[in-house]
Amino acid sequence: MITLTEENYIKAIFHLGKQGSETVNTNALAEAMSTKASSATDMIKKLAEKNYANYKKYQGVSLTEDGKRVAVNIIRKHRLWEVFLVEKLNFTWDQVHDVAEQLEHIKSQKLIDELDAFLGFPTHDPHGDPIPDKSGKFIHIEKLSLASAKVGIVYMCVGVNDSSVDFLKYLDNNAISLGTRMEIVHKEPFDHSIKIRLNGRELMVSQTVGKNLFLKEV
Amino acid sequence: MITLTEENYIKAIFHLGKQGSETVNTNALAEAMSTKASSATDMIKKLAEKNYANYKKYQGVSLTEDGKRVAVNIIRKHRLWEVFLVEKLNFTWDQVHDVAEQLEHIKSQKLIDELDAFLGFPTHDPHGDPIPDKSGKFIHIEKLSLASAKVGIVYMCVGVNDSSVDFLKYLDNNAISLGTRMEIVHKEPFDHSIKIRLNGRELMVSQTVGKNLFLKEV
């Protein structure tokens, strides 16, 4: 039996440590969990005790195979629910995350299998993030950030790095969504801002935007 | 802020005390919550403190208007999710309750409003229980138990009193579901068993079944 809190820590270790294999610092984990380092230490010990995490004092934490399995399953549930909310319940992509944070902890194998089928076995969530299949495999599409895109080439938007409400609304306000095509017009060396052309009009975006928007060549 | 545990106690008080207005014994509440009377006492105090419950020592507990609002909202969510699971995700009526027990605690007004609309504003759950509308109103249809039905009259099954897996599977095995029509053929005075006719065939059911199946005249 695994608690909701344990699940959330495991998920955080997975995300911080590149799929849970790299070692994660106690402070980084505490920061991600909006808690104190002492609390993180307590939980790390508990996860190690339960064989979800590898831990040596002062040496950071990583996930065991069991821990990774748990993490992937929660991520799968989270992203499937996000698809459901957008596709079936008229949520926008900036409204789904908080609800999915709750829904991802519902325990029922049949529920998630049926939801997957009901949605037509989606491979990506509303933010372009891949949805692991039942066996835990991610479909990885190669993508690059707008910041590293090349002038003169046409790309399609395939994801976001930052899924914050503010960023997603910024994209909405500028009519950028998954599938939107854009050409890189100019990259300003001074402040790394980027001029792009989409749907005829030109738009200037900051380096921050550039780093948080994922593209692929079309 | 209200915890999951508080919500479950409030729901139990509501169900035990006929919509929360009648007074509920500490022992009955503990029994319903599968816990000890001392724990129930602690929670009753807490609910009274938060103005969800009326409580005088040794005199039992009932819900305040606030408490009733909370209870009705949870019941609304529970039953809407049950409809979703049956209508959209191929769950059978004996599979939905445990999952709905989890889903009913998800907090998002938009989620429940949109789910309601997505399902076509259903008025009853898969067990025939009424779903309160957004304002908390129940549509009450008059129904009677099979045990109190009259010989020679034709009825339609509209609900169950006992939603246990065993009872629901018993009904499945005997091809009885919501909407099934049946005529009362004979009521046995000795053990109160009942002979009914449905779809041409005759079936003998016990008094227990009679008390747990709800009908209305057609």
Add this chain to the structure above:
DNA sequence: ATATATTTTTAGACTTATCTAAATATATAT
């Protein structure tokens, strides 16, 4: 009316997850 049984509450302990403050280990700078 008094004794007995039942119900309910209280007292004190335990678990999980959190916190603050202090101690200890590791990393960095001179």
Add this chain to the structure above:
DNA sequence: ATATATATTTAGATAAGTCTAAAAATATAT
């Protein structure tokens, strides 16, 4: 190499929800 800074762990408290055992109140029986 030693001092200083940073990161991590430990110690001790707190709050929520639970438990057992004992005390107190209420209900029932003779």
